Amino acid sequence: MQSYIPLFALIAGLLLMGGLAYFRASLLAFSLVLTGLLVAYSFVSPFSQLFWLAYLLIIGGLNFKALRQQLISKPLFKIFKKIMPEMSRTEKEAIDAGTTWWEGELFRGAPDWKKLHSYPAPRLSPEEQAFLDGPVEQVCAMTRDWEITHELADLPEEIWDFLKQHKFFAMIIKKQYGGLEFSAYAQSCVLQKLAGVSAVLSSTVGVPNSLGPGELLQHYGTKQQQDHYLPRLAEGKEIPCFALTSPEAGSDAGSIPDAGVVCMGEWQGEQVLGMRITWNKRYITLAPVATILGLAFKLSDPDGLLGEQKELGITCALIPTDIEGVEVGRRHFPLNVPFMNGPTRATDLFVPIDFIIGGKEMAGQGWRMLVECLSVGRGITLPSSATGGIKNAALATGAYARIRRQFKLPIGKMEGIEEPLARLAGNAYLMGAASDLTVSAIDLGEKPSVISAIVKYHLTHRGQRASIDAMDIVGGKGICLGPKNFLARAYQGAPIAITVEGANILTRSMIIYGQGAIRCHPYVLNEMAAAQDPDFNRGLDSFDKALFSHLGFAFSNFVRSFWFGITGNNFVSAPYSDQTAVYYKQLTRFSSNLALLSDVAMGTLGGNLKRKERVSARLGDMLSQLYLASAVLKRYDDEGRKTEDLPLVHWSMQDALFQLQTALDELLLNFPNKLVGKFMHWVLFPLGKPLHAPSDQLDHTLARILQQPSETRDRLGQGRFDSRVAGNVYGELEQTLEDVLACEALYDRVCQALGEKRPFTQLDKLAEQGLHLGVLSPEEAQLMKRTEQGRLAAINVDDFDHQQLENRPAQPQGSHSSWDSVA
Ligand SMILES: Cc1cc2nc3c(=O)[nH]c(=O)nc-3n(C[C@H](O)[C@H](O)[C@H](O)COP(=O)(O)OP(=O)(O)OC[C@H]3O[C@@H](n4cnc5c(N)ncnc54)[C@H](O)[C@@H]3O)c2cc1C
Numbered sequence: 001m002q003s004y005i006p007l008f009a010l011i012a013g014l015l016l017m018g019g020l021a022y023f024r025a026s027l028l029a030f031s032l033v034l035t036g037l038l039v040a041y042s043f044v045s046p047f048s049q050l051f052w053l054a055y056l057l058i059i060g061g062l063n064f065k066a067l068r069q070q071l072i073s074k075p076l077f078k079i080f081k082k083i084m085p086e087m088s089r090t091e092k093e094a095i096d097a098g099t100t101w102w103e104g105e106l107f108r109g110a111p112d113w114k115k116l117h118s119y120p121a122p123r124l125s126p127e128e129q130a131f132l133d134g135p136v137e138q139v140c141a142m143t144r145d146w147e148i149t150h151e152l153a154d155l156p157e158e159i160w161d162f163l164k165q166h167k168f169f170a171m172i173i174k175k176q177y178g179g180l181e182f183s184a185y186a187q188s189c190v191l192q193k194l195a196g197v198s199a200v201l202s203s204t205v206g207v208p209n210s211l212g213p214g215e216l217l218q219h220y221g222t223k224q225q226q227d228h229y230l231p232r233l234a235e236g237k238e239i240p241c242f243a244l245t246s247p248e249a250g251s252d253a254g255s256i257p258d259a260g261v262v263c264m265g266e267w268q269g270e271q272v273l274g275m276r277i278t279w280n281k282r283y284i285t286l287a288p289v290a291t292i293l294g295l296a297f298k299l300s301d302p303d304g305l306l307g308e309q310k311e312l313g314i315t316c317a318l319i320p321t322d323i324e325g326v327e328v329g330r331r332h333f334p335l336n337v338p339f340m341n342g343p344t345r346a347t348d349l350f351v352p353i354d355f356i357i358g359g360k361e362m363a364g365q366g367w368r369m370l371v372e373c374l375s376v377g378r379g380i381t382l383p384s385s386a387t388g389g390i391k392n393a394a395l396a397t398g399a400y401a402r403i404r405r406q407f408k409l410p411i412g413k414m415e416g417i418e419e420p421l422a423r424l425a426g427n428a429y430l431m432g433a434a435s436d437l438t439v440s441a442i443d444l445g446e447k448p449s450v451i452s453a454i455v456k457y458h459l460t461h462r463g464q465r466a467s468i469d470a471m472d473i474v475g476g477k478g479i480c481l482g483p484k485n486f487l488a489r490a491y492q493g494a495p496i497a498i499t500v501e502g503a504n505i506l507t508r509s510m511i512i513y514g515q516g517a518i519r520c521h522p523y524v525l526n527e528m529a530a531a532q533d534p535d536f537n538r539g540l541d542s543f544d545k546a547l548f549s550h551l552g553f554a555f556s557n558f559v560r561s562f563w564f565g566i567t568g569n570n571f572v573s574a575p576y577s578d579q580t581a582v583y584y585k586q587l588t589r590f591s592s593n594l595a596l597l598s599d600v601a602m603g604t605l606g607g608n609l610k611r612k613e614r615v616s617a618r619l620g621d622m623l624s625q626l627y628l629a630s631a632v633l634k635r636y637d638d639e640g641r642k643t644e645d646l647p648l649v650h651w652s653m654q655d656a657l658f659q660l661q662t663a664l665d666e667l668l669l670n671f672p673n674k675l676v677g678k679f680m681h682w683v684l685f686p687l688g689k690p691l692h693a694p695s696d697q698l699d700h701t702l703a704r705i706l707q708q709p710s711e712t713r714d715r716l717g718q719g720r721f722d723s724r725v726a727g728n729v730y731g732e733l734e735q736t737l738e739d740v741l742a743c744e745a746l747y748d749r750v751c752q753a754l755g756e757k758r759p760f761t762q763l764d765k766l767a768e769q770g771l772h773l774g775v776l777s778p779e780e781a782q783l784m785k786r787t788e789q790g791r792l793a794a795i796n797v798d799d800f801d802h803q804q805l806e807n808r809p810a811q812p813q814g815s816h817s818s819w820d821s822v823a
């Protein structure tokens with residue numbers, strides 16, 4: 001036994017060191033404890049001299065700055081300066097803009113769950129609630145999406161007027177200018193409700209409240225510009241649009257060819273300093289009806305009229321569209337969701353220099369202005385619209401699945417249908433959670449550029465997949481267009497949300513992790529800043545400090561990840577001990593894994609990581625699923641930890657965690673350095689992959705939630721327009737669902753009295769028979785008749801005269817093929 005003492009002491013010492021690494025002890029604490037351990041070890045082991053030697057080399061070297069810098073930091077600093085990827089001005093401005101919030105915690109490997117739960121849950125003010133209950137409900141009731149999308153290809157005049165009159169376009173404009181100055185949460189609630197009813201309605205309202213003239217003027221406008229335009233925007237006297245995209249510059253918006261040259265020119269009979277601008281923009285939402293155009297272009301000053309700089313760069317100006325030479329009015333036709341969208345052009349248009357937003361001082365500052373404001377709008381408009389869309393799609397499809405019968409059974413009871421129904425319910429819960437968490441960050445004053453990219457991508461992506469699920473369930477009823485169709489326009493329009501405000505593939509491949517890695521990592525930004533310091537020694541000092549903190553951080557994440565892997569997360573703390581505890585533990589594990597793999601990827605790929613889009617995409621997926629999953633835990637807590645909502649929490653968590661595990665697994669299987677990939681796979685999954693997708697049993701429970709009215713179901717669809725007013729197909733479906741459920745016992749009673757099981761059709765005739773047989777009261781018979789009407793309305797589709805569908809417009813301009821001229 002005596003002879004084992006040194007071995008036990010060694011193991012105990014290693015465990016203690018592992019514990020210190022786990023809890024991220026400082027280098028000093030680490031060194032002190034190690035010194036103490038070695039002193040103690042010297043008494044029990046004859047080999048302690050060897051350890052003392054290693055100790056003196058490593059700990060001595062690490063703790064003496066001059067030695068450490070000479071031996072380690074300086075050579076690494078030189079290499080780092082060489083391999084650090086070149087960053088364009090636009091990239092640098094994108095990184096500098098915005099703030100980090102909860103995603104920073106998730107990225108750093110040890111999320112503080114108490115912090116997450118201490119963020120206040122979003123709330124509406126009485127004024128915002130009144131707006132939702134009043135004008136928003138009213139406009140939803142006025143809206144007939146078929147009329148908008150098929151007959152008018154526009155909102156009817158009375159809806160345009162209503163929107164302007166009730167300041168729907170002024171939700172972000174401050175009260176001092178006559179706007180509503182709503183919270184991000186209120187804007188999100190408004191957009192969710194509108195999106196469920198009509199995508200044309202929600203995008204028409206969403207765009208002026210997102211990145212555009214209103215937002216830019218409030219942040220950067222001169223007082224004169226603010227005093228002139230903001231009250232007019234608030235009253236709806238001006239309709240704004242924002243034009244960045246050009247035919248040659250879509251995703252690569254920084255490369256716009258649209259150009260302005262500073263020069264003197266004539267303006268209203270006088271010679272003034274101005275700009276001669278040429279632009280050709282496309283895809284511009286609201287451009288066909290806009291009265292002011294926010295325009296992004298590249299400004300140059302060859303004659304030095306503004307200063308010494310010749311190429312000023314991207315600049316934003318406000319151009320009234322009634323100036324002669326501004327071309328607006330023509331329309332694109334986005335996927336049968338005909339919101340106002342079209343091109344705008346001008347050639348050599350002269351405008352005064354004070355048309356620049358913020359005046360001539362802001363010449364060349366356009367890109368910075370855009371990226372600084374982008375994160376707020378991107379976190380609200382599309383994620384909220386996607387959430388509003390899925391709430392309606394999920395509940396309406398659930399109702400339909402319970403109403404529609406085939407093979408003598410509601411289709412929603414069939415196992416095959418339960419699977420997509422569960423995805424609809426689970427995604428609706430998760431998306432609602434993520435949307436709310438994101439807007440609450442914005443209301444806390446954050447400009448969350450990484451989070452807004454996460455929700456933009458994942459909520460529109462999940463929303464699109466959900467609309468496919470809904471269409472598959474509803475079948476022919478979803479396919480045949482017409483006023484009775486409650487799904488198809490959302491399904492058709494889903495790719496629009498995927499493409500705009502940063503196309504999704506680009507967002508996933510480059511933006512989420514690309515920005516996240518630099519913004520959220522605790523040390524990389526400092527290392528990069530040190531490398532750019534023109535003073536070598538000062539740079540080396542900062543680099544040395546960041547590097548050693550970084551190495552300690554990476555070592556800690558390594559120890560934590562391995563420990564979590566071999567212990568199956570059993571010793572991780574969680575803020576609750578109920579059924580959600582396991583999820584906090586799993587998220588903590590994956591958060592450490594992400595922190596570790598980020599360092600491994602950056603360390604092995606260096607500047608190449610930027611080009612390895614699939615590595616970046618999968619690391620981004622990990623960060624994104626961590627965010628979405630923590631939003632679910634936050635939602636459950638904010639809503640009072642209602643156990644009846646647990647199935648939705650389980651599904652959302654298990655789905656997000658499984659997707660996270662898949663991203664991690666695929667990342668390691670495809671890691672550019674195979675050896676590193678294999679080793680990390682062993683470190684992170686020493687006992688194999690622990691997680692599975694949600695079970696069939698859980699799918700079954702969620703499918704039932706969608707088909708049976710309950711408080712849980714109401715919470716899932718919270719805020720959607722389901723009022724039972726004439727013409728609202730969603731309200732009608734809800735009524736019919738309740739009626740069908742109430743009728744089933746009556747139907748059984750009549751069948752029993754008839755002595756045969758009849759099909760659940762022609763309920764009006766069964767009602768008559770029930771009355772005749774004396775097994776139904778007149779009220780019950782009446783309910784059966786109403787149910788039959790509702791049932792038929794739910795399952796029937798529209799049909800049209802041939803002429804009604806015929807449409808022979810003139811050839812659209814520019815639609816001839818380039819081959820025509822060749823022929
Ligand atoms: C209906 C509609 C409304 C719009 N409204 C406005 C507006 O009001 N104002 C405005 O300025 N713009 C607007 N846009 C433009 C929009 O915001 C997008 O920026 C633009 O559509 C993207 O360009 P693109 O469609 O030409 O795609 P492209 O840039 O040609 O991209 C094609 C594909 O390549 C992918 N891709 C591109 N680069 C990368 C990369 N590095 N890595 C991986 N994948 C990549 C993209 O994700 C996409 O899938 C609108 C667009 C549409 C369709």
